[in-house]
Amino acid sequence: MKPAVLVARAVFPEVVERLRHHFDVEVNSDDRIFNKAELVERLHGKVGVFATGSVAIDAEVLDANPQLKVVANMAVGYDNLDVPACTARGVLCTNTPDVLTESTADFGFALMMATARRVTESEHYLRRGEWSKWSYDLFVGSDIHGSTLGILGMGRIGQAIARRGAHGFGMRVIYHNRSRISDAIEAECKARYVDKPTLLRESDHLMIVMPYSKETHHSVGAAELAMMKPTATLTNIARGGIVDDAALATALAARQIAAAGLDVFEGEPRVHPDLLKVSNVVLTPHIASATVATRLAMANLAADNLIAGLGFGPRSGKPPTPINPEVLRQ
Numbered sequence: 001m002k003p004a005v006l007v008a009r010a011v012f013p014e015v016v017e018r019l020r021h022h023f024d025v026e027v028n029s030d031d032r033i034f035n036k037a038e039l040v041e042r043l044h045g046k047v048g049v050f051a052t053g054s055v056a057i058d059a060e061v062l063d064a065n066p067q068l069k070v071v072a073n074m075a076v077g078y079d080n081l082d083v084p085a086c087t088a089r090g091v092l093c094t095n096t097p098d099v100l101t102e103s104t105a106d107f108g109f110a111l112m113m114a115t116a117r118r119v120t121e122s123e124h125y126l127r128r129g130e131w132s133k134w135s136y137d138l139f140v141g142s143d144i145h146g147s148t149l150g151i152l153g154m155g156r157i158g159q160a161i162a163r164r165g166a167h168g169f170g171m172r173v174i175y176h177n178r179s180r181i182s183d184a185i186e187a188e189c190k191a192r193y194v195d196k197p198t199l200l201r202e203s204d205h206l207m208i209v210m211p212y213s214k215e216t217h218h219s220v221g222a223a224e225l226a227m228m229k230p231t232a233t234l235t236n237i238a239r240g241g242i243v244d245d246a247a248l249a250t251a252l253a254a255r256q257i258a259a260a261g262l263d264v265f266e267g268e269p270r271v272h273p274d275l276l277k278v279s280n281v282v283l284t285p286h287i288a289s290a291t292v293a294t295r296l297a298m299a300n301l302a303a304d305n306l307i308a309g310l311g312f313g314p315r316s317g318k319p320p321t322p323i324n325p326e327v328l329r330q
Ligand code: 8YV
Pocket: 051, 052, 053, 054, 074, 075, 076, 077, 078, 100, 238, 286, 288, 289
């Protein structure tokens, strides 16, 4: 008998087929988001789970399913997983870094540009039939080229955005991160480390790309927004909750900053109602990694991790991208 796994959200059928080769697979083909009780129930008898950001694995879920061995997250971020609780119970967690870096950086840039150049706001105006004539100040925005790009969180995606800004658009790049990156990567990205207040004060375009955790909750709130230039934009492609959305809506309404681009929201898929009322914000439904090739690569990497983590396939016992590899040594 094959071991049983749960694919907790709908995913590419060809990836499910790969899993079926090794496992007895239950798929959430309705793609309904399970509440905790449903998730606990669906996991009964399963040794592995293919998860996404909307599948929360915590101590309670684990304790109700002591047979669970591997959680393969189809995401680079893993704030949906209680990793210490998994490690304590010998459960391997994996994520999908690298394969989404460039697509996500492309989208971050697109969102920042749409925000600075007021692309969606002006399109809505045109669609409403309000465009009657050209005017010198119709939807004037701010330049990307030659401006200062500030990056909060300088991991792989932050670095990919820095490269686009420095090399493609002649931007001056500054960043803030928990720790400084190496001199060699700083040189390659043409990026300069600054403290957080300097980053907030000097950025023309602030890009948020840091992971979410209790420590990074509301890293950008009313006080931080007040330090930014009134002409500045803020783009968040990281996680909801890093920015205080209520404070951001207030700052946008008061034109304390010029505009924002948000792909992620606190408590998504709900969006703070005040954000829906302001016109100077571009809102997208968490799609920064959403290209066909990248989503397929993420799904295949999550499947590789699940297969190898459960002791199957050519990389048996050596999943490519573990989050808590210490579990493998236990
Ligand atoms: C995913 C993401 O689409 O990888 C991440 O961390 O935020 C996105 O690429 C999302 O988390 C679904 O799992």
